[in-house]
Amino acid sequence: MSSDKKNNIPQTKPIKSSIFNEAVTAEIRRAAATGIYDIRGGGAKRHVPHFDDLLFLGASMSRYPLEGYRESCDTQIALGTRFAKKPLQLDIPITIAGMSFGALSGSAKEALGRGATIAGTSTTTGDGGMTDEERGHSKMLVYQYLPSRYGMNPDDLRRCDAIEVVVGQGAKPGGGGMLLGQKIDARVAEMRGLPEGIDQRSACRHPDWTGPDDLEIKILELREITKWEKPIYIKIGGARPYFDTTLAVKAGADVVVLDGMQGGTAATQDVFIEHVGQPTLACIRPAVRALQELNLHREVQLIVSGGIRHGADVAKALALGADAVSIGTAAMIALGDNDPKWEEEYNALGTTAGAYDDWQEGKDPAGITTQDPDLEARLDPILGGRRLANYLTAMTLEAQTIARACGKSRLQNLEPEDLCALTVEASAITGVPLTGTDWIPGRN
């Protein structure tokens, strides 16, 4: 005991550092013990400006609302109207993002297809090719064209409904991927053409084109193979959305998919997820501006993803100029990912429900991010599909509720003028006035 304490002299309260907090110091100790970075799944967890920083104004004297239980609010959207002979006709503007068979179990992929089909929307393959189950259970299936080309073949190109050329991903713009060996069982290995149990690298660049001029020719090839029927999407990570959108349009995209840093991944370095790329909210307006300057806003559709959770997020993304949104993490949660009913097992893995993100390990108690047959059996794909469809329905109803309150008979009619920003940052980022003012930082 110090002499000051013995003498009852008031003590300075111990203060923990705000920058060297418990999470940071734990990570330093982990890195010191292992000499390797942390790998995990999911998207950015840090606080960044998000849709929560926006509010809808609703209607009053100056706007005329629509009756919630009587007047219709259209939710349909056509994707791929620029060049494709057969655009996708979605009942709702919420699609299921690309997630691979391999990263996800076969049951999870089937459930995603079932849920999307019930809700009248599309789902998307991932790095690893298309499974028959996924094709069979998905009325509208988008086939990802990725740098690895695992499982890529012309037969699946011809039987898909749209093609998504993946250039970047919000969780890791500029990065490739790695499916660790413990998730490579016989079927996954066969589909990818690699031995069982080895780490499978997914390249960060495509093997046979570099830059938008080449991509334009690559898209010509894909269109020729598929008789110009399929919409061609280009997916970009939230890096430089204005320029990247412009170049994607130049390369011939029918649809631009823009994925912000909250968008999830099956596995990559935590430092990549948290420190590379821009928040979804910050990406939308520059992308929309690029389309508007090219006079192609609405002709080239914009799908936004990364952190979409409920109908309010959907409505806000559309109000900022998106044509549709895409969900990945939220869809997994709807299937049962991170459900507290598995808390004991999460604890055994050293984590807790809501925080489980070691998707690369293949030990998912919910049977979603695994290839373990016993774990996978926990996910009923029929029930999972139903849950996803329910969730998509609820999101759509929420978005319609907001749109009607803003006097809109169509979700796509929502506009920036329906919004205000809660923070100076969100106002500057989105170009909508700070709440209670007509001030937009940098503009007036």
Place this chain on the structure above:
Amino acid sequence: MKIYDLSEGELRALNENLQSANENETSWQIERPEGAHAIAVGLNAPIEVTINGSTGYYCAGMNKHATIKVNGSVGPGVAENMMSGRVIVEGDASQYAGATGHGGRLIIRGNASSRCGISMKGIEILVEGSVGHMSGFMGQSGKLVVLEDAGDSLGDSLYEAQIFVRGKIKNLGVDCVEKEMRAEHLQYLENLFKSEKIDCDAKELKRYGSARKLYNFNIDNLQNY
């Protein structure tokens, strides 16, 4: 034989014809391709296509079953992602020849530029001349046979693809090593040369493959990542 003059017709019409060719239209000749891109892509039947002239990008892309012969040189990505069939290039090939190909045989009588056979997944590629840098990069399976020289970083990050080279190699890529030429490899090469009517002694080639040290992440291999 059907003859199509691409300088007078549309690419879409040509590919539509080739993609829907039936048993009565198994032989096609394309005149004056004039370097056009995406000629004869996505073919899906055992037809024979002869292209008299040089082509642009992705000639014979994703070919399945067809035999496509180019009496000229080809741009980047010839026979990319080929599944089966044969593609023969009488001249030289630009970058990414046979990229990600799953099957079939690609024969290049001249030289192939960089990244020949990148990410190959089962295709056979025979280059009678030399190949450029990073050829065979991340090759998963299949065979790349080079009768002259190879550039920088041959077979970098190779998986299970096999590479055979007769001439000089500037250097091998990460995790690519020379391997023993066993009887089955000599037999494969002899059969290949015989079927393609190439006068070459299989014993003059050396075999290269993966050391398999990078198959699972290992901190001790950090200098290679």
